[in-house]
Amino acid sequence: MKIIEIKNLYKTYEDNSVPVHAVNGVDLSIEEGEFTAIVGPSGSGKTTLLNIVGGLDNATEGSVFIDGVDISKLSSRKMTDFRMHKIGFVFQAYNLIPVLTAKENVEFVMHLQGEKKAKRDARASELLKAVGLGTMMDRRPSKLSGGQQQRVAVARALASKPKFVLADEPTANLDSKSTENLLDIMEQLNKEEKITFIFSTHDQRVVNKARRVVMLEDGKIKSDLNKNQG
Amino acid sequence: MKTSIKLAWRNLWRNRRRTIIAISSIVFSVLLASWMRSMQEGSYASMIDNVVKFYSGYLQVQDTAYWEERTLENTIEVTPNLKNQIERIEDVTLVSNRLESFALAANHQHSKPAMVLGIEPEAEDRITAISKKIKDGAFLQTGDKGVVLGKGLADFLSLGVGDTLVMIGQGYHGISANGLFTIKGILDHPNPEFNKRLVFMEIENAREFYSTYGLSSSLVIMTDDHYEVGHLKKNIGAILPSDKTVMTWQDMQPEVVQMIKSDRAGGIVMLAILYMVIAFGMFSVVMMMVKERQREFGVIHAVGMKKQKLSVIVFWETVFIGIAGCIIGLIISYAFCIWFYYHPLPLTGETAEAYIQYGMEPYMFFSLKPSLFYNQMILVFFISVFISLFPVFNIHRLKITKALRA
Numbered sequence: 001m002k003i004i005e006i007k008n009l010y011k012t013y014e015d016n017s018v019p020v021h022a023v024n025g026v027d028l029s030i031e032e033g034e035f036t037a038i039v040g041p042s043g044s045g046k047t048t049l050l051n052i053v054g055g056l057d058n059a060t061e062g063s064v065f066i067d068g069v070d071i072s073k074l075s076s077r078k079m080t081d082f083r084m085h086k087i088g089f090v091f092q093a094y095n096l097i098p099v100l101t102a103k104e105n106v107e108f109v110m111h112l113q114g115e116k117k118a119k120r121d122a123r124a125s126e127l128l129k130a131v132g133l134g135t136m137m138d139r140r141p142s143k144l145s146g147g148q149q150q151r152v153a154v155a156r157a158l159a160s161k162p163k164f165v166l167a168d169e170p171t172a173n174l175d176s177k178s179t180e181n182l183l184d185i186m187e188q189l190n191k192e193e194k195i196t197f198i199f200s201t202h203d204q205r206v207v208n209k210a211r212r213v214v215m216l217e218d219g220k221i222k223s224d225l226n227k228n229q230g
Numbered sequence: 231m232k233t234s235i236k237l238a239w240r241n242l243w244r245n246r247r248r249t250i251i252a253i254s255s256i257v258f259s260v261l262l263a264s265w266m267r268s269m270q271e272g273s274y275a276s277m278i279d280n281v282v283k284f285y286s287g288y289l290q291v292q293d294t295a296y297w298e299e300r301t302l303e304n305t306i307e308v309t310p311n312l313k314n315q316i317e318r319i320e321d322v323t324l325v326s327n328r329l330e331s332f333a334l335a336a337n338h339q340h341s342k343p344a345m346v347l348g349i350e351p352e353a354e355d356r357i358t359a360i361s362k363k364i365k366d367g368a369f370l371q372t373g374d375k376g377v378v379l380g381k382g383l384a385d386f387l388s389l390g391v392g393d394t395l396v397m398i399g400q401g402y403h404g405i406s407a408n409g410l411f412t413i414k415g416i417l418d419h420p421n422p423e424f425n426k427r428l429v430f431m432e433i434e435n436a437r438e439f440y441s442t443y444g445l446s447s448s449l450v451i452m453t454d455d456h457y458e459v460g461h462l463k464k465n466i467g468a469i470l471p472s473d474k475t476v477m478t479w480q481d482m483q484p485e486v487v488q489m490i491k492s493d494r495a496g497g498i499v500m501l502a503i504l505y506m507v508i509a510f511g512m513f514s515v516v517m518m519m520v521k522e523r524q525r526e527f528g529v530i531h532a533v534g535m536k537k538q539k540l541s542v543i544v545f546w547e548t549v550f551i552g553i554a555g556c557i558i559g560l561i562i563s564y565a566f567c568i569w570f571y572y573h574p575l576p577l578t579g580e581t582a583e584a585y586i587q588y589g590m591e592p593y594m595f596f597s598l599k600p601s602l603f604y605n606q607m608i609l610v611f612f613i614s615v616f617i618s619l620f621p622v623f624n625i626h627r628l629k630i631t632k633a634l635r636a
Contacts, residue, residue, distance in 0.1 A: 056532055056630045077536060084534025091634070095529040099240035111233055112534045160534070 002065075003163050003196060004030035004053060009062035011048050011219075022048040023059070024219030030164070033194045035187065037201050037210035045219040046200035047168055053198070054087050054166045055079045067163055084112055088157030090167035094149040096141040102128060102152045103137040109160040127155035131185050147178025154186060164196035171203045183209045234539065238546035245519075249551065252515040256555025256610055257562060259508040263501055263606040264563035268570070270497045271602055272595035274490045280420065280590040282479040282486065287326075287357060287450035288459050289466065290482065291316070294475045296447060297482070302331055302402050305445035306474055316451060319465050324452035326353035329436045329445065333399030333407065335379075335429060337387040344383060345427045346397070348436025357452055360417065360430075367391035367415030374432045376414030382426035384416045391416060395429070401440040409439050420590070451476075509613050513620065516548055520621045527625060528633025537625050544621040552614025556607040564603055570596040 011023040022045045030036060038046050051057035053064055055071050063070050066086060074082055083089075096105045106124040115123075128137050131151040133144075141149050150170060157165045167186075171179040187209055189195050199206050207213055215223040242249050282288070291312075296304040308327055317325050329348030334341045351370040355361045361369035370378055377395055379387075389395060394410050401407035411431070419425040437443055453462055459478045466476045480487045530540055575594035577585060582592035 051631050054532070056634075080531065080534060080536050083532065089529075089532055091529065093525075095525065095634075097237075097526065097530065099237065099244050109533050112539075156533070 001032045002029050003032045003067055004028070004198075005065040006049075006053065007063050007065070009049070009052065009064065010060045011045070011052060011057070012060045021219045023052065026062075026216075026219070026221055028214065028221065028224075030196065030198060032163075032196055033190070034212055035190045035197050035210055036212040036214060037199045037207050038214045038216060039201060039207055040216035040222070042202075044216040046216055048219075049216065050166050050168050050198070050200050054089060055083050084109060084160060086163045088160065088162035088165040090150070090153045090157050090165060090170045092169040092172045094141070094146070094153050094173075096149055096152055096156070098141050101138045101140055102133060102144065102148075102155075105141070105152055106155045106159050109156060113160055123159060124155070127158055128152070130189070131155045132181070145178070147174050147181060150174060150178070150182055151185060154182065154189075158189065158195065162195075164198060167197060167199045169201055169203075170199060171201065171206055176205075179203065179205055234543045235546055238543045238550060241543070241547050242550055248515060248518070252512065252551050253555045253558065255511045255515075256508065256552065256614070257559040259504060259511075260556060260559025260606050260610055261563045261566060263504055263610075264559075264603050265567060265570075266497060266500065266504075267602045267606065268563075268567040268596045268598070269594055270494065271597035271599055272571070272574075274493075275597055276593070276595040277486065277490070277590060278479065282483055285421070285424070286479050286482045288453050288479050289451040289462055289476055291449040291451065291466065291470065291474055291476050292447070294473055297477060300330075300447075302400075302440055302442055302445075302447075305329070305402070305442050305447050306449075307444055308446050308449050312469070313449065315469050316449070316466055319462065321453050321455075321458065321462055322451055322466075323454055324353060324356055324450075326350045326357060326450045326452075327433055327446040328354075328448050328450055329433055329440065329442060330447040331399065331436075331440055333397045333429075333439075335383060335387065336396040336398065337389055337393075338396075340387055341396075341398075342383065342386055343427065344397075344429045345424070346399075346429045346431060346436060346439075348431045348433040348440075350433055351430075354430075357450060360419075363417040363419060364415045365418045367413065369415055369417070370430055370432050372432060373434070374414060375435055376412040377435075378415040378417055378430040379413055380425040380428040381416050381418045382422070383428065384413070386426070389413055397429070397439065399440070402442045402445070405441045407440050411435075420586070505609065505613060508610060509617065512548075512551070512614060512617050515551075516617055516620055519547070520544070520624050524628075524633045524636035527628055528630045528636070531625075531628060532630050532634070537628060541622040541625045544625060545618045548614055548618035548621065549611075552611050552618075555614075556611050559610070560603055560607045563606070564598075567596050567598060567603075571598050 006026055006028040009023050009026040010021065013020045013022060026049060038049065040046050048057065052059050059072060063072050071079065071082060097108065100108065103124045106127055107120040110120040110123060125137065128134055131154055133148060133151055136144060136148065144152065171182060174182065183206060186197055190197055199210065201207065211228055212226045214221060293304040293306045313325055316322060327350055331346050333344055333346050335344035351372055355369065365381055379395065384390065391413050393413050395413055397409045397411060399407040419428055431439065437445065451466065453459060463476050463478050470476060527540060531537060574596065577592040577594060585592040
């Protein structure tokens with residue numbers, strides 16, 4: 001079942017009155033349960049594509065359907081709600097809320113969704129245990145290592161039970177051990193709980209784990225390799 | 231709302247030093263503003279007490295034509311019933327008859343125009359504490375036939391206690407008023423003009439001298455708070471017959487009111503400058519706070535918090551700083567001004583002499599009027615609310631992709 005369908009997508013910036021096509025006519029579909037890496041050199045349009053799919057940026061042309069909804073038609077307020085319920089985000093720089101504990105960070109989105117305290121509490125604990133941080137729930141981000149913070153970010157991304165998780169260079173700031181650990185956790189969540197992950201990455205270790213690798217160059221899809229299909 | 235407040239509170243303390251500096255700047259601003267206003271209002275109160283209380287009282291009941299013409303023809307009869315009625319009005323602390331006119335005061339060689347004040351000695355002393363100004367002899371008592379002179383007048387006529395003062399004037403309906411009076415005391419009146427002209431007589435003695443039997447120029451009314459004479463004017467006016475009127479000290483001393491008004495306006499300009507400094511100081515703190523948290527705002531909005539709710543959090547942060555600064559500022563200011571209220575600043579040199587010349591005590595007095603303090607607090611609070619609009623606008627214009635790159 002398709003959860004993301006991108007049709008004829010363009011994103012054009014003006015740089016000193018010169019148009020720059022960050023995304024240049026992309027057509028792409030993502031099925032539920034995929035573990036997909038979008039790769040490409042710097043400036044190839046990976047982050048821009050992920051931002052548009054995540055509803056963080058608007059396309060210049062084309063459409064993005066998520067779960068059957070054309071998100072380019074949504075108002076800013078509705079898009080915010082849509083992101084909250086359907087999309088989980090993992091950022092390169094972790095971007096946890098520094099004044100909240102690990103558990104409170106995970107509960108944050110559920111709180112915005114209006115979940116009851118008992119339910120929030122139980123799910124946050126469950127997710128933090130799942131990412132191996134069951135004993136560090138009450139620590140604030142400043143008391144966690146980079147790898148641990150990124151695992152909290154993964155738990156936060158999953159807290160709202162999203163349709164898919166967008167991870168923009170999630171391992172860029174992590175050492176090898178933390179990267180390995182994080183990827184194992186995400187792969188496990190993907191396999192066991194059928195959570196769809198889409199990464200933009202330069203990291204070969206992520207590419208190795210991904211079951212589908214989409215390569216972008218100059219804003220266009222250069223190759224689309226599905227390892228399951230060979 | 232609970233989460234917004236919790237987040238705002240924790241955000242405040244993530245940069246403890248900056249928050250403490252921001253709160254301190256508000257505390258010092260409230261302190262300085264309150265101290266300035268307290269000193270201003272304390273000085274006005276002292277001026278009113280010294281200048282107004284020594285002469286006009288806070289309110290006077292008079293004949294409707296008296297204040298314009300000031301003659302004995304416009305005196306009034308104050309019945310015991312009317313006096314009782316006024317005494318019973320709430321906030322009235324004292325009521326006293328006065329008979330005021332002029333006469334020529336003379337010794338065997340010289341004469342000088344004098345202002346004659348017929349008074350109820352005990353009541354008048356409670357109003358003006360004038361007996362404390364006696365330099366020689368004693369102050370008047372009910373039934374006394376003698377007089378008390380200002381020191382300037384006594385010196386001019388070279389008269390002392392026990393000597394005889396000759397008084398020549400015109401009484402009620404043009405009757406000749408002449409008399410010889412024994413000098414019972416000499417006082418050093420704080421007002422130099424009064425010191426050169428004033429002659430105190432017991433009121434019945436003065437009535438006899440001017441043949442104004444049973445009449446008074448005015449009925450002086452005292453209260454505890456010079457700010458609260460408006461309602462007394464209304465209440466007293468309601469019981470007066472149509473030939474009598476009631477005037478407040480503001481009606482009788484418009485020049486004092488004008489002086490206070492213009493001085494207060496100068497103080498308000500100073501305060502406005504101070505508040506602008508406060509506002510810019512707070513604004514710079516809030517601007518820094520907002521600029522360094524762009525990425526965080528971007529992330530929070532990206533994961534689903536609406537801009538409106540995010541604005542509320544940042545609004546609370548600014549308001550918390552404002553509230554904390556105002557409350558601490560209020561407590562410190564009040565304690566500070568209490569000390570100065572009981573220990574007024576003594577003035578020295580020419581300033582002190584000028585104060586004495588105008589009949590005022592040479593001290594910088596302070597007021598503890600509550601509105602002086604909470605007004606500063608409310609104003610600073612509203613400045614903080616106004617400043618909090620900046621982050622609200624900033625968040626409203628937030629672009630997530632740009633914020634995430636910040």
